[in-house]
Amino acid sequence: MVDRPKKPSALNPVSPGLAPQAQVNITHANSRVSAVLPTGESVEILLYGATIVSWKDATGKEKLFLSQKAALDGSKAVRGGIPLVFPVFGKAPDHAATATLPQHGFARTSRWEFLGKSTSEGSGTTDGGDSSVKLDFGLSQSNLDEASKEAWPYAFGLIYSVTLGREGLMTSVVVRNEGESAWEFQVLMHTYFRINDISKVSVSGLETSSYIDKLTTPISTNTSPSSTLSISSKIDRVYTPAGGPSAPVVIAEAGKPKFSITRDNLNEVVVWNPWTDGASMADFAPADGYRNMICVEAGAVKGWQKLEAGETWEGGQIVTDVV
Known part of the structure; x- marks a missing residue:
């Protein structure tokens, strides 16, 4: 072979490489979408429910709690991760439009479409690689099963975006009325945070805030004290933080901040832990898993x-990994 010293650089054995890029894959027989940043952070989403089932930092440490008995085959809603609640939170028997819907609506039990990805490059980084990746998912009336269409016969469109960054995770949802008449809805990002020991956890940002206690009979409305919230028994409360959506709600463990949650157009924060009642849930495991999780859920x-x-x-939330 004749040596050509002026051959095109593209043919040189050593060529300048592209900046590191986020890797996005569709796996598990087209049922999951995963993304990994060049620095190692990762996220995994089931198309069933567009449920986030894993979020790991650059070291591979998991940030979300997922029950060992969670159904990941599309047979039922996932226990753990971040299920998306729409168009009703819990059950609303007195609200005619959603009265016949199952617990937490149909978004978390419907198969979504993966609409694609977009990335942003890091600024001021040595590698110049992608610093975030956004994954978009869509759901409309045409995606619903017949039972859901019959129970909620409204034309709608949802676009759910999951953005993985080097410092955190952002989830946002756009809701559009595509029909000819008005309708009402509720929405919630049911985030299960993984922690080491619930007895050492405190939640700040809820001080002096109005909250609904769903465990009282009848359900009561109260005002929280000026101290941070600690968990020592079953809790199921809907807070309206006094500082508004832009004021962070911070989960700390052993006095050290662990997660910070800020919200956009989501005025409520639900705090939930089943405590020992988790053992009676068919899909909650291990039985003492309540010690390793806390739900702090941004919603309307x-x-x-x-x-x-x-x-x-x-509306949406930004969860920053403070650790």
Whole structure:
């Protein structure tokens, strides 16, 4: 072979490489989407429910709690991760439009479409690689099963975006009324955070805030004290943080901040831990798993959001990994 000293650089054995890029894959027989940043952070989402089932930092440490008995085959809603609640939080027997829907609606039990990815490059980094990747998922009336269509016969469109960054995770949802009449909805990001020891956890950002205690009979409305919240028994509360959505709600463990949650257009924060009642749930494991999780859930669930024909609504959360 004749040596050509001026051959094109593209043919040189050693060529300048592309900046590191986020890797996005569709796996498990087209049922999951995963993304990994060049620095190692990762996220995994089931198309069933668009449920986030894993979020890991650059060292591979898991940030979300997922029950050992969680159904990941599309047979039922996932116990753990981040299920998306829509169009009703819990059950609302007195709200005619959603009265016949199952617990937490149909978004978490419907198969979503993966709409694609987009990335952003890091600034001021040595490698110049991708610093975030956004994954978009879509759900509309046409994706629903017949039972859900019959129970909630409204034309709608949802776009759910999951953005993985080097310092955290952002989830946002756009809701559009694609029909000719108005309808109402609720939405919630049911985030199960993984912690080491619930007895050492405190939650700040809820001080002096109004909250609904769903464990009292009848359900009561109270105002939280000025101290941080600690968990020592079963809890199921809907807070309206006094500082508003932009003020962070911080989960700390042993006095050290662990996660910080800020919200956009999501005025409520649900705090839930089943305590020992978790052992009676068929899909909750291990039985003492309540020690290693706390749900701090950003949502719009106090009252109803109303959309007229053609209108859209958007809300989201940013979870920063403080550790």
